[in-house]
Amino acid sequence: QVHLAESGGGLVQAGGSLNVSCVVSPRTFSIYAVGWFRQAPGKEREFVGGISQTGGKTYLVDSVKGRFTISRDIAKNTVYLQMSSLKPEDTAVYYCAAAIVYSDYVPSLLGHYNSWGQGTQVTVSS
Numbered sequence: 001q002v003h004l005a006e007s008g009g010g011l012v013q014a015g016g017s018l019n020v021s022c023v024v025s026p027r028t029f030s031i032y033a034v035g036w037f038r039q040a041p042g043k044e045r046e047f048v049g050g051i052s053q054t055g056g057k058t059y060l061v062d063s064v065k066g067r068f069t070i071s072r073d074i075a076k077n078t079v080y081l082q083m084s085s086l087k088p089e090d091t092a093v094y095y096c097a098a099a100i101v102y103s104d105y106v107p108s109l110l111g112h113y114n115s116w117g118q119g120t121q122v123t124v125s126s
Helices: none
Strands: 003-007 010-013 018-025 032-039 046-051 058-060 068-073 078-083 092-100 120-125
Touching: 003 092, 018 032, 018 092, 018 120, 032 078, 046 068, 046 078, 058 068, 078 092
Parallel strands: 010 120
Antiparallel strands: 003 018, 018 078, 032 046, 032 092, 046 058, 068 078, 092 120
């Protein structure tokens, strides 16, 4: 059983920055790719990006590329989503999720992820 816990959401003005963290347990952290998803009110949950099991590969969707960064600290079992130049349309509940993988890649489909955190609210005011 994998447990994920996000922290670090909050309220920020447009153009500002915010960092969100995801702690993954147990310590078999290294077999998981970790993805970030977001869900705005009335919209479907969408993939934002992710990082491979080794941290050697990351993927970000075009709408956040150049503004968001994903990294992982294997020693701390933690994945980070660093967000900058935030826009009101980035407002959503952000979730991290874990996918068991057997090679070093980033799954992009929601169905590949079988363990989810509780989510953290990110609100960007205009």
